[in-house]
Amino acid sequence: xxxxxxxxxxxxxxxxxxxRWYVVVDVGTGADGRRRQxxxxxxxxxxxxxxxxxxxxxxxxxxxxxxxxxxxFAQWIRDSWLPITEGRVKPTTFHSYQRNLELHVLPVIxxxxxxxxxxxxxxxxxARLQAEGSGHGxxxxxxxxxxxxxxxxxxxxxxxxxxxxxxxAARAKPPxxxxxxxxQVGAWESGELASFLDSVRGIRLEAVWRLAAMSGxxxxxxxxxxxxxxxxxxxxxxxxxxxxxxxxxxxxxxxxSHNARVIDLDRETVDxxxxxxxxxxxxxxxxxxxYHDRDLxxxxxxxxxxxxxxxxQTFERLIKRAGIRLIRLHDLRHTHATLALKAGVxxxxxxxxxxxxxxAFTLKQYxxxxxxxxxxxxxxVADLVDEQxxxxxxxx
Numbered sequence: 001x002x003x004x005x006x007x008x009x010x011x012x013x014x015x016x017x018x019x020r021w022y023v024v025v026d027v028g029t030g031a032d033g034r035r036r037q038x039x040x041x042x043x044x045x046x047x048x049x050x051x052x053x054x055x056x057x058x059x060x061x062x063x064x065x066x067x068x069x070x071x072x073f074a075q076w077i078r079d080s081w082l083p084i085t086e087g088r089v090k091p092t093t094f095h096s097y098q099r100n101l102e103l104h105v106l107p108v109i110x111x112x113x114x115x116x117x118x119x120x121x122x123x124x125x126x127a128r129l130q131a132e133g134s135g136h137g138x139x140x141x142x143x144x145x146x147x148x149x150x151x152x153x154x155x156x157x158x159x160x161x162x163x164x165x166x167x168x169a170a171r172a173k174p175p176x177x178x179x180x181x182x183x184q185v186g187a188w189e190s191g192e193l194a195s196f197l198d199s200v201r202g203i204r205l206e207a208v209w210r211l212a213a214m215s216g217x218x219x220x221x222x223x224x225x226x227x228x229x230x231x232x233x234x235x236x237x238x239x240x241x242x243x244x245x246x247x248x249x250x251x252x253x254x255x256x257s258h259n260a261r262v263i264d265l266d267r268e269t270v271d272x273x274x275x276x277x278x279x280x281x282x283x284x285x286x287x288x289x290x291y292h293d294r295d296l297x298x299x300x301x302x303x304x305x306x307x308x309x310x311x312x313q314t315f316e317r318l319i320k321r322a323g324i325r326l327i328r329l330h331d332l333r334h335t336h337a338t339l340a341l342k343a344g345v346x347x348x349x350x351x352x353x354x355x356x357x358x359x360a361f362t363l364k365q366y367x368x369x370x371x372x373x374x375x376x377x378x379x380x381v382a383d384l385v386d387e388q389x390x391x392x393x394x395x396x
Contacts, residue, residue: 074110199322
């Protein structure tokens, strides 16, 4: 099938005539057995139409031809992409996709036909979001880049579905986060962590706060930890589930790395957890039938789960009461990793404890710790060599 060129003369309201050229190609037969044709145009010159015809015929022969469709970008996102994506990603990830698209993207380009979304259009969107945002102030380069990644995923799935021939986001140029504006990882020094642990001594959730500090667990993993996940004999816990907030609603999820992993615990943390479990049993007896038994280590006195936002707010109040430098709850995780690396714990071990995808990611995340480690390594190697030289001189 070669397709053919069709000429049409249009008459405007004021009586002027304009010529437009169209490419007509066969796209198979319909359910009724009749031949289906699609028109493409109109082009201002026959030359433009000839160029378009050559490409359309090539697309038909290679199987990359996509039938023109009026489906809008918003219809693809809301009716197809989000529903099929919801079951493939974590609830928190899905919520971020949905929120960013509805708030920042669809109001701007949602009405555009999906097949007409271009890299130029996306670049204009990114520039607008960085300059003025969507009513709540400019967005950071990091946020805009995340939005770009979401759009890229959505358009890539549209390519796979045969709705567009290429991913326009692949040619777009999202902003690069400035190195100067990159937030430094917050972490306490060992003395600050010791002061915090001293300040929470004797409170109801002392064991939980020590566990958060000494295991490097994420907030959701701490709140989702069950007694069944702790092996007191081997002093180990298994990270199997997380309790997270999506649109402020608490839901159970798998760990961020998707895979369960085992973490070794220090003896004092284990002893505190034993005592915490004993007191929790007393609370269970006091509440009786009204106790919400979900086997959670971190919970309210009636067994009900602790909301992640509330847990973070409590941490901030405890820090202020102790008069220690303010950090985020997630920075307890960074503190654990940083202290471990400074103490000479192998990067691979730290990576496994944190549940990172690879030791390389851990090294990148905690690059600020490496210079000090290198200085210590240089001194160790130098001492080893100098001792050997001295021994050789003595032997001579």
